[in-house]
Amino acid sequence: MDYDKLGLKMGLEIHQQLNSKHKLFCPCKTELVDDEYSELIQRRLRPTQSELGEIDRAALQESLRGLNFKYENFEKHTCLVENDDEPPHSLNEEALDICITIACLMNMHIVDEFHTMRKQVIDGSNTGGFQRTGMVATDGYLDTPYGRVTIESLGLEEDAARRIETNDNYTEFRLDRLGIPLAEITTDPSMHDPNQVREVAYMLGQILRSTNVKRGLGTIRQDLNISITEGARVEIKGVQDLDLMSEIVEREVQRQLALIDIKKQLISRDAEVLDEIHTLDELFENTESKILKSSQTIKAVVLKGFDGLIGCEVQPGRRFGTEIASYAKKRGVSGIFHSDELPAYGITQEEVDKVSEFLDIGENDAFIIVAHDEDIAISALEEVKRRAKLGLEGVVEETRKALDDGNTEYMRPLPTANRMYLETDIPLFKITEDRIKPIADNLPELPDEKKERIIKEYNLSEDLATQLVKRLEADLFESIVNDVDVDATPVASLLAYDLREIKREGYDVNILTLNHFKEIFTLLSEGKIAKDSVTDLSIETIKKPDESVEKIAEMSNLTMLNEEDVSKIIAEIVENNENMVKERQMGAMGPLMGMSMKKLKGKADGSVVNRIVREEIQKLL
8 A cells, every 4th residue: 555645644652551569649559469359339420521511422422331330349459549439649759750761761841740630431440430640741752763753742640440341231340450550652643654653662662661660461552543634533442462553554544445435435325324213023023033033123224325335345354334333232232234234144035125115225225223122222223323424424533442353343432632621639749850850860771772782791692682672581681691600692592582482381481580590500600501401490490499490400300411421321322323423424423413412311511412422433433
């Protein structure tokens, strides 16, 4: 695709949990728990008007779902602040300082006063119906291989509660995550290449990980903002896999282009969404469709001029009908039937013809059927009509969810500014130069700088240094090699590559402590184990973490043999293969090395084995 010609614009929002000791506005610890909850509280939330008397459209749509919310409370891990039964405490200054560090690393202008705002959120993820948030810095930049990207803002806010279960009656949340400090980084929409947005996300992630942030699954979340000319801004939430980012962009561009084309065809046909909701119960009285037979009522709406367009593909495996169905599902139905896909699902051609005649369907017209309880069916079809009418506008401003295959799915309308209002329980917090300067003068080393330094200081290959930094193992690497007189390369290899393989085999590599690693490489530096035994010894140490590593090496038969014993073993191997030696001469070196290393099982250094094998061959020549 020619993205410049399409007018592609992209921006990023990064949400990163901070590793402070306490939550943003209460003294609870910032850790997730798997304990049984001590109390379950229930709430219903509704949208409120802004200072201008307007209601945020996203909040309004969430409220129409009529959901109830349950919250798991913990006696030792949550307090009345998370329950919204006590005013918030003062701002967590440790979290603020982490944000100031991040701001300095991104060349940002730090505000002189931190004002806490309430952002209306009524999807249940916050007990009070709002999230506390504030601006820390603005107007920064990041230099990338594709050019400079502006960092518009850096916010400090509360993380949301953890969603545990959702059903037709309620959504249940766990309050352990609610209130964990969260840094929100927003770029401007100046990116135009799908590969650039991935590169920027990676660079921002590396900057964040050079500071005191939480690590692990779910601690960082990326959202994409995408638009094209004639399209609209769409926010895609929950982009976890950076390698999938460019694919998500390409498929969103494809979706917007398809919706623009559908709009043009609808306009050319004078398309119209008729308001009446029809009851089809009598027409399907004798149907063999299991879905229709099990429903309380069957209802339909007419979409004039929509024939053939509901079945148009907008993303691989997803059609315009899927877009409409996503809206209907927010009202409690599992799906819709539309005329472009019928007959199917047990609905016969004869039944389709009856419906078409009953609804007076013209040549270019279509219909959509919903089967459910009376109230839910009507509510779902109101959403069907709303989304179909939006088809006449082309691309709709939406918040969408990233799917594992690179496609996206509708979540809710894009929020507006009408959901922000001032938090009256928390005074403003002044950020002085006396606070900023010590932080700015002691910034952590950035990933690229760290990589170049460790290449020079420890004579590592660029690949090993890159992997150490990328996998956040560089600090551990330096702690080991600065305390143990050992060659840096095997240490780097274990941390950068071998630990991943050990983890794939099902072992918990997090059991290994700094002291374990130091003991392992002390044995290597003293010649008590071979390089080839380091991985096996690491696995054995995971199995017995409370034993001394040297004892584990002895018990696991991983300690080095003396050179005399190695020579005896190799001499026997060469003697047993005398004919091969005489036939191949030095060409027998490779096979004999393989036999020797297999027999020795890592109990001898490879260079020693190589020398002895060579000497034994020469004795026979």
